[in-house]
Amino acid sequence: MRFYLSLTLPLLLFLTPLHSLDSETNSPTYKFTIVSGAPTTLNASDFLEVASFEECTDKCLTDQQCIMAYQANSSDPCYLFAWNSIQEVARNESGGVGTVAFKVYTNQPSCDLNAQFLMNGRIYPISPNDTMNYLWKIDTSEDGWKITYIQQREEDNIICGNFSYNRPYEDGCNPECMLTFVQLNGEPGPLSYNPNTFPASSWQECRDTCFNNRECWIPYWQEGVSENCTWYKIDDIWFINKTQASEGKRIGLKLPLSNRSCKLTTDELLNDQYYYINKKIGWAFASSFLRVRTTPKYYKFQFYVDENATLVRAIPGCEVNTVGSKMELDLTNPTVCMRLQKAPGITYNAAKEICNEWDGKLMPERHSGFLQVCLDTWTHAMMPFTWSNPYPKWGFPEWKEKNTKIWMGIEKDQASGQFKWLAPEWLITNGQIVKTCARFDASDWITFRSHKVDMTWGPNQPVMKPGLDCAYTLKVAKDSYPGYGHYTATCDAEPADGFLCGTPRQKDKGIPKYQTILDEYALQKPFPKCIRQKTTIGTRQVTKEEIDEKLKTFPKKKWEFEEEIDDYPQYSQQYDRSKYKFVRTVENENDSQSSSSSAKHDDDDCQIINVTSRLASEDKENAPLPPKVIEKTSEEKQFSDKTEDSIFVISEGEKDKITPIDNPVITQIATSSSSQKENSPSKVTPTTPEKVTSSSPQKEVCVLR
Incomplete structure (x- = not known):
């Protein structure tokens, strides 16, 4: 599995002071972390002949703008890379041949450097006296290391690991980090529909805009090709084709985390995990959860719902x-x-x-x-x-x-x-x-x-x-x-x-029960008022199962009960066949029209319905009759008050006619939420500062393999 990581400053993700980044207790100095690999290009580098790789790193240490040194072998030249001259280094396993030294600014002992910490999500200055301007950032990916540049620091602290590959993050389980973003090398796979676009000038802007758009679930960007960010809603994409980093196809996945999944690695997040998405991501189905799996060819998604629905x-x-x-x-x-x-x-x-x-x-x-x-x-x-x-x-x-x-x-x-x-x-x-x-x-x-x-x-x-x-x-x-x-x-x-x-x-x-997913997210099944357990008919209480059994004897079309009447009261339907009439109405026409288009999505918090069946002759011109009021005992009143949101009333003819006890009007309780969009920050194009000469500092080197 390969990941293409973004290393620029994302929207609403901030940078901490450099000293706190490295947990400094003593004054930091420049040191080198040395790895096996090679830069993806040598075009913007300076080169010189040296006798050894140590001499190569000496040259980088004395050049203030130098952030990295590289040598393919002892007989090849030394290549020095200044600020804003290199973006990617491939590790040996990904085809990078040679030795690379990154010049980091830390107080860690030279021969006890924490490479994973120092080369993943860290920000370094080219001048030790200026921690606000001309910084560079390094992140680890499966293919190697990504380097990005910050001309001027804008904020105060870094959160959520900047969505980098090296999870879990130190703050990954903080409340503000429980909605995360996984960055991948990939492109939309088969059965991808209805792509949306918004303006973006880079993958970082594409990703950040999607992250702050509730409706956006997966953004896609192709380096050198894309002029806009392409993005997909839930239910519009089912597969991501895996690609190589060299293809420049970047895609992301927004995931709501639990107190368990926030502790997982990036690979684990994509390896047969379940996520509660209802109310977390726009356009998710009501009472639904997501499954993410990785195959040799795809990252793939499936959506499940409450098994009792x-x-x-x-x-x-x-x-x-x-x-x-x-x-x-x-x-x-x-x-x-x-x-x-x-x-x-x-x-x-x-x-x-x-x-x-x-x-x-x-x-x-x-x-x-x-x-x-x-x-x-x-x-x-x-x-x-x-x-x-x-x-x-x-x-x-x-x-x-x-x-x-x-x-x-x-x-x-x-x-x-x-x-x-x-x-x-x-x-x-x-x-x-x-x-x-x-x-x-x-x-x-x-x-x-x-x-x-x-x-x-x-x-x-x-x-x-x-x-x-x-x-x-x-x-x-x-x-x-x-x-x-x-x-x-x-x-x-x-x-x-x-x-x-x-x-x-x-x-x-073997899919987990819906309540199991809710338990992981410390939630209960929503909207308990919608659970119809009992119904009052006449002067006795019967279960909904008894009513369902009785309904089976009624002539009906395929759309009468099971598809819509039980779950989708937005659509007014009427049925008339000689003896029986099934009537459904809504409180007003505008409510019906406004809610019909989103019936399947998470904005339908609750849908409650009354169903009336009676003789066709009792109902002229398809208009529902007003309910007949009958006197109820105190016990019946107490029960009907508890079940007023879910009353089923049935009349089956003159012989055992049953009078409705409540208004046969569908009541729909729904909440709607609109996605909130925030503007992305304007792009800052870094410019290379003028070289500043300085006296040769003392060098500390520790080779890390």
């Missing part, structure tokens, strides 16, 4: 940007979390790789007619083509008007020569009843039991020719059942519009 359908436990797939009453087949990912031009091999990086497999056809046919009722095992709330990037909104070509998990078994599913364990073959549309307009229905392994080939398919070892799935817009077919293709060249990836639920693949 029901963001989509009535199938909890699926991670962000996935929708659960399960037959409603099936206790034997597994629940699969599906992600229909748009990725124009992607090949089968690339889709399979990304899905594997998500700990998943390309999906099989769980049953015949598995892909959505129409907009009407369908089972919870079927795959929808869109799920805009709360996942606007999910699927293909244009599927109704345009054919869609995706990769599923079909490939040829090289031993048998027959095509197979990558994940046969997710097939539904135990006789579950499937009901789906026969036509796109939902004018006819098909009902059957799923007993066998299905592989719905297109006309004249499969083509059994060498090289056609995979198959794409073509969904035909507005076609009748099944509406799709599989077609053989090459695995590494045929392009598609996207792919369908399946993953187990969070608990099935």
Whole structure:
């Protein structure tokens, strides 16, 4: 793993006096820390012939502007580097050949120098009498050392290690350092969307502006190419491609730390760690946490949510940007979390790789007619083509008007020569009843039991020719059942519009519970008022589970209960089918419109809803009736006061009609926060001071390996 470190003064990160930096107790002097390596360029150096490397360091010591000396071998010249003439030194393991001496200003004994301390985040003067002007700073990276220059010191102290590589920092667990920034060599990887930009003239300015912008999660800068800073919000980037330092591609990652993670090294922060991001970084999903992992090719990210939440359908436990797939009453087949990912031009091999990086497999056809046919009722095992709330990037909104070509998990078994599913364990073959549309307009229905392994080939398919070892799935817009077919293709060249990836639920693949993450950050589950435990109906108390069971008997469309009514009251919906009417309203239209666009994000602190069901004849012109008031006992009043934020009221007809006890109006409690942006400091372009001659000081040298 390689890191590209910034060494200039970042916004709101300050510098301490030099004496306190080195914990000086005696008067400091100039000394040399000597390492194996080489500068990345010799262009701005002075060179002279010397008899030994000691003579080379003597020359640097007597030159006030000299900060570093270098010699490739005993027969090569000595190279001296003045202030503002060198930016990077490569260590021996990274290709640097030779010996380098850094001239540091410290009171540490010459042969007992703390190299890690002195060469990582330290600031040194070229003149011992001026600790405010013409300073230089050295930082350690995995490739070697980075040197930056400060013409004029502006602040008083250094905090949070200046986000350097050498963690943990002495002050890394201070409250002001619990939001940190990891700097990497990398570039945005596959599935990076919607890049934003803001003006910046350097990586340092790019990084600092992002750090102080709550919405910015990852900034990117390419040396010599970028004219603006590119940055991404959460949910817009999933992978960072690793690069070499020499490519000049710099990228950063903003992480909220806990009292445990603030003590980790940089490598450990990126090695399978979990972070609570809700309320910490803008645009994070409500009740969500982040996982960061390192692979030989990527730094990769996944987002998880409270395993008990029901963001989509009535199938909890699926991670962000996935929708659960399960037959409603099936206790034997597994629940699969599906992600229909748009990725124009992607090949089968690339889709399979990304899905594997998500700990998943390309999906099989769980049953015949598995892909959505129409907009009407369908089972919870079927795959929808869109799920805009709360996942606007999910699927293909244009599927109704345009054919869609995706990769599923079909490939040829090289031993048998027959095509197979990558994940046969997710097939539904135990006789579950499937009901789906026969036509796109939902004018006819098909009902059957799923007993066998299905592989719905297109006309004249499969083509059994060498090289056609995979198959794409073509969904035909507005076609009748099944509406799709599989077609053989090459695995590494045929392009598609996207792919369908399946993953187990969070608990099935060992993801920690949401409360475990909260415990690490010393938090409790937020918004306890939103937890609906009991509901009053008539004069007795029943559990929400009883109500959910009763709701199963009501005819409903896919968007009635599980997707939106339980969690997204912003969107006013009404449903009318002969006998039953489900009505939802909001307090006012402006509240609905203003909150709908951010339903999925952390600014939705709490969403509370009342649901009313009654005879359609009782409700004229889709307007909700005012509640009937009934007299309650003191015990009932006490209970209803406690549950006033979560009342479910149901009427099921004249026989056992139940009158609502509370106003059937959705109440939404939400807080919003806007990102705060601060201006970056203006760039200071250092200029080289005039050389000042001085008498030769006494030199102390200690070789460090």
